Amino acid sequence: MAPGELAHSATAVDLAEKDLPFGEVVTGSGRRSAAKMYEPVAPVVPFTVQQLARLDEALTFASRETGLDFSVYLGDLGEETRDGAEKLHASTDDPSNAVLLAVSPAQRAIEIITGQHAYQRVPDRGAKLAVASMVASFKEGDLVGGLVNALRMLSDQAGPAPKH
Numbered sequence: 001m002a003p004g005e006l007a008h009s010a011t012a013v014d015l016a017e018k019d020l021p022f023g024e025v026v027t028g029s030g031r032r033s034a035a036k037m038y039e040p041v042a043p044v045v046p047f048t049v050q051q052l053a054r055l056d057e058a059l060t061f062a063s064r065e066t067g068l069d070f071s072v073y074l075g076d077l078g079e080e081t082r083d084g085a086e087k088l089h090a091s092t093d094d095p096s097n098a099v100l101l102a103v104s105p106a107q108r109a110i111e112i113i114t115g116q117h118a119y120q121r122v123p124d125r126g127a128k129l130a131v132a133s134m135v136a137s138f139k140e141g142d143l144v145g146g147l148v149n150a151l152r153m154l155s156d157q158a159g160p161a162p163k164h
Contacts, residue, residue: 021034023035023036046074046143047143047144051144054144054148055144055147055148058147058151058152059071059072059151061151061155062151062152062154065160065161066121066155066158066159066161067097067160067161067162068097068098068099068117068118068121068122068155068158068161069092069093069094069097069098069099069118070098070099070100070101070151070154070155071092071098071099071100071101072100072101072102072103072147072151073085073088073100073101073102073103074103074105074143075104076104076106076107077104077107077109077111081102081104081107081109081111082111084102084111085100085102085111085113086113088113089102089113094115095115096115096116096117096118097115097117097118098113098114098115098118099112099113099114099115099118099122099158100112100113100114101130101150101151101154103134103143103147105138105143110134112127112130112131112150112154114127118158121158121159122157122158123157126153126154126157126158127154129153129157130150130154131150133146133149133150133153134146134147134149134150137149
């Protein structure tokens with residue numbers, strides 16, 4: 001071998017590869033190459049599974065007990081929060097019989113929208129009390145507790161589903 005000439009020994013590469021962790025190899029040029037498992041980042045969600053179950057239970061109970069269609073929206077409501085909440089309410093299955101709690105934490109906005117039928121059972125005074133309750137809970141950092149308590153207050157205000 002002449003001076004300055006680079007030579008690779010096949011046995012040196014074979015020996016080095018035996019000592020490498022799974023997924024790594026030494027390339028022909030002597031460089032080490034490693035394969036890594038792709039691990040997707042879990043999405044950031046505002047609620048734990050337990051909190052979602054608690055919120056689902058409160059929504060189910062409120063809807064079942066009153067016969068009204070309760071729903072919760074958490075997110076941006078657009079520039080005009082009331083208009084954004086009203087559009088969401090209008091997209092429900094039965095807007096006349098629906099009550100929407102729309103909360104936009106980033107905008108510091110809470111909107112409660114009631115349909116024509118629902119309004120007769122959940123007047124503005126009841127909705128204002130529910131908003132005050134949510135604000136108090138949200139200030140303490142309890143987003144789910146505020147929503148659950150508001151749902152309970154609104155369902156209590158509406159009373160049981162009318163018998164036909």
